[in-house]
Amino acid sequence: MTKQSNTPQQTPDISSNIIISDIGCQAKEASAIIAQTPIDVLHNTLNDIAGALLEQADILININQKDIQGAKAKGLAPALIDRLTLNKDRIAAMSDGVKTIITLDDPVGTLLETTTRPNGLVIDKVSVPIGVLGMIYESRPNVTIDAAALCLKSRNAVILRGGSESFHTSRALHALIQDCLKINNLPEATVSMLPSTDRALVGAMLQANNYIDVMIPRGGKGLTGRVMDEAKMPVFAHLDGNCHIYVHDSAKQELAINVIKNAKLRRTGICGAAESLLFDETLDKNMVTAILQTLLDEGCAVVGDAAIQKLDERITEASNDDWSAEYLTNKISAKFVKNIDTAIQHINKFGSHHTDAILSEDDTATMAFQNQVDSAIVMHNTSTQFADGGEFGMGAEIGIGTGKLHARGPVGLKQLTTFKYLVKGSGQTRA
Numbered sequence: 253m254t255k256q257s258n259t260p261q262q263t264p265d266i267s268s269n270i271i272i273s274d275i276g277c278q279a280k281e282a283s284a285i286i287a288q289t290p291i292d293v294l295h296n297t298l299n300d301i302a303g304a305l306l307e308q309a310d311i312l313i314n315i316n317q318k319d320i321q322g323a324k325a326k327g328l329a330p331a332l333i334d335r336l337t338l339n340k341d342r343i344a345a346m347s348d349g350v351k352t353i354i355t356l357d358d359p360v361g362t363l364l365e366t367t368t369r370p371n372g373l374v375i376d377k378v379s380v381p382i383g384v385l386g387m388i389y390e391s392r393p394n395v396t397i398d399a400a401a402l403c404l405k406s407r408n409a410v411i412l413r414g415g416s417e418s419f420h421t422s423r424a425l426h427a428l429i430q431d432c433l434k435i436n437n438l439p440e441a442t443v444s445m446l447p448s449t450d451r452a453l454v455g456a457m458l459q460a461n462n463y464i465d466v467m468i469p470r471g472g473k474g475l476t477g478r479v480m481d482e483a484k485m486p487v488f489a490h491l492d493g494n495c496h497i498y499v500h501d502s503a504k505q506e507l508a509i510n511v512i513k514n515a516k517l518r519r520t521g522i523c524g525a526a527e528s529l530l531f532d533e534t535l536d537k538n539m540v541t542a543i544l545q546t547l548l549d550e551g552c553a554v555v556g557d558a559a560i561q562k563l564d565e566r567i568t569e570a571s572n573d574d575w576s577a578e579y580l581t582n583k584i585s586a587k588f589v590k591n592i593d594t595a596i597q598h599i600n601k602f603g604s605h606h607t608d609a610i611l612s613e614d615d616t617a618t619m620a621f622q623n624q625v626d627s628a629i630v631m632h633n634t635s636t637q638f639a640d641g642g643e644f645g646m647g648a649e650i651g652i653g654t655g656k657l658h659a660r661g662p663v664g665l666k667q668l669t670t671f672k673y674l675v676k677g678s679g680q681t682r683a
Contacts, residue, residue: 404442544586554566651663
């Protein structure tokens with residue numbers, strides 16, 4: 253959880269403040285109701301959402317085409333259009349994610365710890381909902397479902413603001429959610445969505461700390477930077493995903509080729525895609541060449557340092573900016589590092605503290621890397637594209653927290669709760 257800077261804020265217009273005040277007031281009232289809603293009612297609602305997604309798949313795909321055509325007209329990169337696109341497989345995955353959330357333990361009301369004091373006071377620490385969450389996200393319409401499902405199960409209300417590129421799809425998904433809330437006699441304001449893409453509404457939302465308890469941005473540096481600068485409430489920071497893979501000199505060639513190819517090229521537009529390769533300088537150069545040629549032959553552009561460029565004429569020079577770049581397309585940076593210590597230093601300096609990986613058969617090196625790399629997720633011998641709440645068994649996630657307080661890594665059910673202390677006495681008074 254990150255507190256914000258004192259950067260000058262944009263002043264929302266009066267009409268925006270009125271709209272946000274109305275939405276916020278209703279969401280706050282809904283949060284008090286949802287906090288006391290029996291778990292079976294929540295599960296029925298989630299089950300209805302999962303079913304409605306499958307039933308309305310064709311309708312959703314048709315609506316999604318409006319957003320795709322708009323994105324193409326704007327000249328958005330293919331990887332960004334891919335993030336925006338819905339198809340039957342992705343809708344089925346969204347439905348499955350909601351069903352998985354149903355199977356997870358209730359995150360609210362858990363006794364986290366208990367203490368009995370010498371004077372007989374019993375102090376219980378118990379998980380409770382946060383209250384009202386604000387969610388601002390770009391492009392990926394599935395976030396609408398993920399956020400709604402996670403907030404319902406964790407008994408939070410949420411106010412959503414989707415990206416302009418996914419406006420039609422997000423509104424259709426929100427309407428589906430609203431129908432399921434009504435069927436189960438839950439307040440529609442439990443899951444609210446801003447009525448337009450007007451940026452003034454975002455400014456008003458970021459200042460509505462009397463209604464919104466936590467703000468969660470999910471998007472690029474521009475969005476996250478604005479939220480962190482302007483929000484008056486705490487923020488679950490989700491920075492860009494400059495994910496590194498360090499290839500230790502003990503790594504196996506076939507494993508390295510398969511993992512790196514998947515980490516970079518499976519889906520280039522997601523935040524868990526690998527963007528930087530670091531090769532130990534003692535690594536067999538034939539192995540490095542084989543890895544790079546695999547990427548190049550698959551159509552991935554490679555930029556590198558002088559030593560890397562010598563391995564293939566298709567590799568171009570990397571600039572200083574490349575070491576910290578999140579490409580979100582079929583491009584990757586590569587360089588040689590002296591040893592594991594240098595690799596760790598490079599990642600901690602240029603990385604975004606999201607997800608980084610080591611490919612190694614050396615247990616000592618692996619332990620050092622995982623202990624010293626300062627990222628939310630640190631992997632060994634596997635693809636960085638597993639940086640996902642669903643893959644972590646959370647059903648879904650609301651983002652990858654890259655801050656250090658409260659929610660770090662995939663933000664799932666447990667991360668959307670806080671706690672309070674319940675103190676039980678028998679007449680004790682303090683001297």
